[in-house]
Amino acid sequence: MRRRSxxxxxxxxxxxxGTVTALLVxxxxxxxxxxxxxxxxxxxxxxxxxxxxxxxxTKLVLFGxxxxxxxxxxxxxxxxxxxxxxxxxxxRVIILACYGGAALGSGAAAFVxxxx
Amino acid sequence: xxxxxxxxxxxxxxxxxxxxxxxxxxxxxxLSSVFVAWFVVYLxxxxxAIDSGDAAYQRFLDWSGHAWVVLLNAVSLLFLLLHAVxxxxxxPKAIVVxxxxxxxxxxxxxxxxxxxxxxxxxxxxxxxxx
Amino acid sequence: xxxxxxxxxxxxxRPELESEPVTQSYEVPLRKEWAVLDGLNxxxxxxxxxxxxxxxxxxxxxGSCGMTxxxxxxxxxxxxxxxxxxxxxxxxPMRNFPVVRDLIVxxxxxxxxxxxxxxxxxxTEDEPVEDGEYLQTPLEMEEYQQYSMCINCMxxxxxxxxxxxxxxxxxxxxxALAQRYNLDSRDEGARDRRDVLTSxxxxxxxxxxxxxxxxxxxxxxxxxxxxRYKLTAATNxxxxxxxxxxxx
Numbered sequence: 001m002r003r004r005s006x007x008x009x010x011x012x013x014x015x016x017x018g019t020v021t022a023l024l025v026x027x028x029x030x031x032x033x034x035x036x037x038x039x040x041x042x043x044x045x046x047x048x049x050x051x052x053x054x055x056x057x058t059k060l061v062l063f064g065x066x067x068x069x070x071x072x073x074x075x076x077x078x079x080x081x082x083x084x085x086x087x088x089x090x091x092r093v094i095i096l097a098c099y100g101g102a103a104l105g106s107g108a109a110a111f112v113x114x115x116x
Numbered sequence: 117x118x119x120x121x122x123x124x125x126x127x128x129x130x131x132x133x134x135x136x137x138x139x140x141x142x143x144x145x146x147l148s149s150v151f152v153a154w155f156v157v158y159l160x161x162x163x164x165a166i167d168s169g170d171a172a173y174q175r176f177l178d179w180s181g182h183a184w185v186v187l188l189n190a191v192s193l194l195f196l197l198l199h200a201v202x203x204x205x206x207x208p209k210a211i212v213v214x215x216x217x218x219x220x221x222x223x224x225x226x227x228x229x230x231x232x233x234x235x236x237x238x239x240x241x242x243x244x245x246x
Numbered sequence: 247x248x249x250x251x252x253x254x255x256x257x258x259x260r261p262e263l264e265s266e267p268v269t270q271s272y273e274v275p276l277r278k279e280w281a282v283l284d285g286l287n288x289x290x291x292x293x294x295x296x297x298x299x300x301x302x303x304x305x306x307x308x309g310s311c312g313m314t315x316x317x318x319x320x321x322x323x324x325x326x327x328x329x330x331x332x333x334x335x336x337x338x339p340m341r342n343f344p345v346v347r348d349l350i351v352x353x354x355x356x357x358x359x360x361x362x363x364x365x366x367x368x369x370t371e372d373e374p375v376e377d378g379e380y381l382q383t384p385l386e387m388e389e390y391q392q393y394s395m396c397i398n399c400m401x402x403x404x405x406x407x408x409x410x411x412x413x414x415x416x417x418x419x420x421x422a423l424a425q426r427y428n429l430d431s432r433d434e435g436a437r438d439r440r441d442v443l444t445s446x447x448x449x450x451x452x453x454x455x456x457x458x459x460x461x462x463x464x465x466x467x468x469x470x471x472x473x474r475y476k477l478t479a480a481t482n483x484x485x486x487x488x489x490x491x492x493x494x
Contacts (some may be wrong), residue, residue: 007450008483011476019207021152022200022229027237029155029196032162033189037180041173044244046170052243053166062163066156073156076149079453083411084133084143105156112160112167123344123352128410136317137406142439142455161414206454210473 010075010099011047017072020065066109067102074102141202148199151192158189204229250276253334254285256297259345267345271334277328282335283311283322286349296438299349306463309399313349314338319401319461320456340404342413356400359416362442363424368435393426393471395464402458402468414447418458418468421449425471428478444479452466454474 036043133143165176208222259267293398301311304323343351402418
């Protein structure tokens with residue numbers, strides 16, 4: 001009877017996160033991180049943005065994006081610490097910090113997106 | 117005289133990842149995950165500001181126009197693009213699909229990702245700007 | 247007419263003489279048809295008989311002559327001196343393995359790991375001999391053919407930074423060879439290979455640097471084999487979770 005390892009699930013979350021991040025984040029980051037702040041494009045008025053983020057579908061999509069992106073970061077960063085900084089001996093702490101951090105971040109995302 | 121067997125182990129430098137160009141690109145690719153995490157933080161700050169009212173959103177807009185924030189986001193965007201390009205190039209390695217017996221060429225899988233990227237980006241821009 | 251020469255800077259390691267490798271330079275004829283291996287043999291035959299190195303077929307099929315040439319993992323029989331003209335050419339043992347002597351490394355780790363992935367056809371029951379051969383369509387052979395090209399030269403282990411940092415990693419060639427059998431229609435042993443491949447030191451330790459596939463002289467693409475298995479293993483894990491034991 002083999003003990004079930006969480007690695008396959010963690011890798012699937014990493015892969016899903018990597019995919020949705022690659023597909024959606026560049027456009028969002030360009031608009032809200034560069035174009036609007038620098039005035040290259042006129043930011044939509046607040047009322048419209050409020051209705052946009054108020055829509056349940058938007059909340060769901062942004063929540064899914066946030067959770068998957070955070071678990072993508074957690075998995076990749078864990079191995080970056082193992083191989084880049086040679087910290088594999090601290091793997092227990094690293095695993096707790098990375099996936100725990102992603103879980104906390106997911107909780108924060110749920111709070112921000114669904115409280116209103 | 118028989119030689120004493122004493123195998124030599126070459127030490128691995130802490131900076132092993134700068135020694136080859138391919139290792140360096142790999143390291144940068146892996147570092148992109150940090151900027152992915154930053155984006156989530158930024159996104160949640162943005163949504164929270166919008167939810168808090170017009171004034172809060174204006175304050176956020178002003179803050180996001182600060183030089184260091186723009187620089188951080190610009191660097192993040194570069195890393196995100198590196199992530200996307202390397203991801204779409206590597207995805208076919210894991211995704212092996214057969215159609216009528218023949219394997220779908222890796223370039224087709226990559227192209228499908230790029231197409232999806234263009235379509236989704238266009239959709240996002242349209243939804244936000246309309 | 248004087249012949250063109252090229253300097254070969256060769257790593258020497260004699261445990262009875264030194265505690266770490268030193269470099270020794272030799273002047274070798276730069277002949278256009280000579281591989282780096284020919285240069286090494288010239289040194290051994292004419293200049294310094296004490297130089298030790300492995301080689302055999304000199305045509306890229308036995309996998310014996312892997313070394314580090316100017317920092318890159320290479321089969322010395324498959325890379326030409328003229329590519330490095332005017333030189334010098336630096337020849338060192340394959341990285342990530344303990345050096346026994348000069349250019350010879352201890353490949354025991356790989357030899358121990360290989361049988362753990364059961365790189366042979368596993369069947370629950372063999373077909374009777376009277377029934378003839380196991381038949382396979384060309385498409386079925388295509389599924390695993392690329393991974394069957396591995397010559398166990400271990401250049402992939404030499405190129406892999408994960409293996410450099412963690413010698414417990416099962417490694418590119420072993421996983422590619424496991425896939426060669428997993429994907430063979432005659433094989434029924436995929437479950438037997440799962441434990442080793444899905445252990446922490448199996449496919450999950452791989453971070454898809456991809457250098458193994460770059461280094462491979464036979465286009466095996468071990469990186470691809472590993473990523474495919476990650477997806478296979480993940481899918482298996484989901485099926486195992488969703489379907490109770492009895493239904494499988």
